[in-house]
Amino acid sequence: MTGVTAKHSVGTYSRYVDIKRISLSTSALVAGVTLTLPGVAPAEATSSLFPVDCQTNNVVLDEDGGNYQLYGTCGVVTVTGDNVTVAHLPATRTLVVEGQGDTINGKPVDRVVVRGRGNQVTVRSSRITRVASPGSTVRVTGLLETARVTGDRSRLRAERLTELFVDGDRNVVRADRGQTLVSNDGHHNRISVHRRA
Numbered sequence: 001m002t003g004v005t006a007k008h009s010v011g012t013y014s015r016y017v018d019i020k021r022i023s024l025s026t027s028a029l030v031a032g033v034t035l036t037l038p039g040v041a042p043a044e045a046t047s048s049l050f051p052v053d054c055q056t057n058n059v060v061l062d063e064d065g066g067n068y069q070l071y072g073t074c075g076v077v078t079v080t081g082d083n084v085t086v087a088h089l090p091a092t093r094t095l096v097v098e099g100q101g102d103t104i105n106g107k108p109v110d111r112v113v114v115r116g117r118g119n120q121v122t123v124r125s126s127r128i129t130r131v132a133s134p135g136s137t138v139r140v141t142g143l144l145e146t147a148r149v150t151g152d153r154s155r156l157r158a159e160r161l162t163e164l165f166v167d168g169d170r171n172v173v174r175a176d177r178g179q180t181l182v183s184n185d186g187h188h189n190r191i192s193v194h195r196r197a
Contacts, residue, residue, distance in 0.1 A: 054090065061086070064099075079104065079116075089123075097121060097133075114138055114151075131156055131171075149173060149186075161193065 050068045052059060057075035061068050067085045070077070074092040082099045089095065089106030096113045097104065103120045112129040114121055114136050125142040130150065137155040144158035148165045154172075161175035169187045180193040 054092075082116075095121075095123070097136075108142075112138065114154075129156070131168075144175075147173070149189075164191070164193070166191065 052070045054072040054074035060078045062080045064081045065083045069088045076094045078096045080098045084102045086104040091107045092109045094111045095109045098115045100117045106123040108125045109123045110127050119136040122139040127145045130148045131154045132150045140158040143160045146163045150167045152168045153170045157174045160178040161180045163181045166184045166186045172190045175193040177194045
């Protein structure tokens with residue numbers, strides 16, 4: 001199955017909302033009566049919100065400065081745009097963040113890969129998380145089974161962390177509770193875990 005790019009132009013994939021058209025046509029004056037499209041808020045409230053239905057295995061979010069809200073159960077979600085906000089990321093198989101300055105809030109994600117610079121990623125749980133970018137912050141509010149930090153000057157925090165492998169330098173990693181197996185081959189890293197297994 002081929003991937004779908006969540007672009008927002010005249011050729012937007014039909015399942016996605018073309019926000020540029022909707023922002024111009026949300027309200028229309030017909031014979032002195034304001035007509036509002038059902039299910040769509042006024043243009044000023046949604047001028048940058050891009051709803052995306054995860055019906056395909058691959059979704060690419062590439063609109064710089066885009067504000068996305070995803071629905072359904074997602075396969076692979078790749079964020080390539082810069083300064084992207086994902087206010088709602090549903091349960092997802094794989095999240096790859098390649099842009100810079102992105103902010104993502106999600107439910108459980110099986111595999112998280114953060115490559116771009118200066119990103120903020122928060123998910124409920126993850127089986128595998130890899131932080132390969134400089135200056136990013138990743139937070140897992142529940143269980144993170146395996147984490148690998150290969151970038152520099154990043155932050156990783158998890159409620160519970162089973163295995164941690166750090167190869168980068170000057171990173172800060174914290175696990176609030178539980179036993180954590182730690183391998184630290186980097187330099188000047190600050191690792192705080194409840195107990196080391």
